[in-house]
Amino acid sequence: MTTSNPTQLATDTIPVSDQALLVSDDAALEGDETARPMRADARRNYDKVVAAAREAFAEGGAETSLEGIARRAGVGIGTLYRHFPNRQALLEVVYRDEVKQVCRSAEELQGLPAWEGFVAWINRLAGYLVTKQALAHELLDYFGHDSDVFKTCRHDLFEAGEPLLARAQEQRAVRADTNLAEVIQLVGGITKIQTTDPAQRERILSIALDGLKYRAQ
Amino acid sequence: MTTSNPTQLATDTIPVSDQALLVSDDAALEGDETARPMRADARRNYDKVVAAAREAFAEGGAETSLEGIARRAGVGIGTLYRHFPNRQALLEVVYRDEVKQVCRSAEELQGLPAWEGFVAWINRLAGYLVTKQALAHELLDYFGHDSDVFKTCRHDLFEAGEPLLARAQEQRAVRADTNLAEVIQLVGGITKIQTTDPAQRERILSIALDGLKYRAQ
DNA sequence: GACAAAACGGAGGGTGCCTCCGCTATAGTT
DNA sequence: AACTATAGCGGAGGCACCCTCCGTTTTGTC
Helix, strand or coil, rough: CCCCCCCCCCCHCCCCCHHHHHHHHHHHCCCCCCCCCCCCHHHHHHHHHHHHHHHHHHHHCCCCCCCHHHHHCCCHHHHHHCCCCCCHHHHHHHHHHHHHHHHHHCHHHHHCCCHHHHHHHHHHHHHHHHHHHHHHHHHHHHHCCCCCHHHHHHHHHHHHHHHHHHHHCCCEEEEECCCHHHHHHHHHHHHHCEEEEEEEHHHHHHHHHHHHHHCCC | CCCCCCCHHHHHHHHHHHHHHHHHHHHHCCCCCCCCCCCCHHHHHHHHHHHHHHHHHHHHHCCHHHHHHHHHHHHCHHHHHHHHCCHHHHHHHHHHHHHHHHHHHHHHHCCCHHHHHHHHHHHHHHHHHCCCCCHHHHHCCCCCCCCCCHHHHHHHHHHHHHHHHHHHCCCCCCCCCCCCCHHHHHHHHHHHHCCCCCHHHHHHHHHHHHHHECCCC
């Protein structure tokens, strides 16, 4: 139910054409409002690094050294650092897109009944967080922080989840004395659980969801 | 003695009484069932390292390099590794005691009503896990693994928590379809939440506890 | 094609993990 | 008390990582 979602969120399953899309997203990010466009070689390398990082993080966050990413991208370590002053910066750019995808997937859940829609989204979020442990952990760790990109992520997440949660609360499907920030933190904490048995994590998540259910009195 | 530092370098911040306790605890651990006692210098250094590690981890897990601990203990890095083949081994020995204390505290909760007793223990466990983030995270990460000392910890934790949980389940205070392993994982996940506002974590924990409550259905 | 500026990339400094091995302190033996 | 086998010590050094600095190369413009 939880992890093996119909909606595929892992990047490595995204067709190449879409990856190009992602790259142009990065371009948008770059040329957002600052002065002049990147030089051709710079843009090329920037994209190569982001792609390599995306791959590397997807494979499993553990052995994700920046030097490894640079090597994988066929780029000098200096170049990587020129574009991303630190590990954090790179992480941010990478999961910016990934978070967006989870958020986008929320729209199609508005058709479901309030509780079901809410639970479905939570499960998607959890599924995403679990598969992207490396990214997710850092995302959650900085959830309350002030980094620009994190603000964006949080904003996206709220925009997507808030309607689902609000509706569920209005219809007395979810308890009133909580909010999306808490819910996301709760889900995030649970996805951090290390276990050899994914089913266990799912059971635990469902216990937590029970705690979110509205209770008369 | 080959140590270049004065012996009291690392340990002088711990009250003497506690040191004695720690040492004798370690002694018990060591002489458990194996053959011959440690040589005097070995035992001395072993204790120094454990004390230094305890301090270092308590101060905040971040800057907890083994080399730093060795330095702090006034001991060569080689000596540290002689006693603790890797980071894991050292962590294990250190929080072995700490876990024991949480466990011991469970006994006095048997007097409370089932649900209250259970919740109280969970809160203590959570409190412990939060203050000892560094240790706790690793403890939880390896919770399902096979390391000897982890087995001991788990055993202690179960011995302490199981009666409380069982009683609460018998009295229909806690849902029947869960077990202590899941509960501990759940609590562990929540304590991993990074937040500037501890009250938020408490609210989230209470939501999760609500999920554990028995529900007539 | 020439030139300035932007970007590259890798050497290298700092730190951490862990291993190896020559030297030292210890504890039985005499 | 002296002797000796050896458990134990400690740090040099190999490897990996993070990140910076700067000489060299690539671009874009004229």
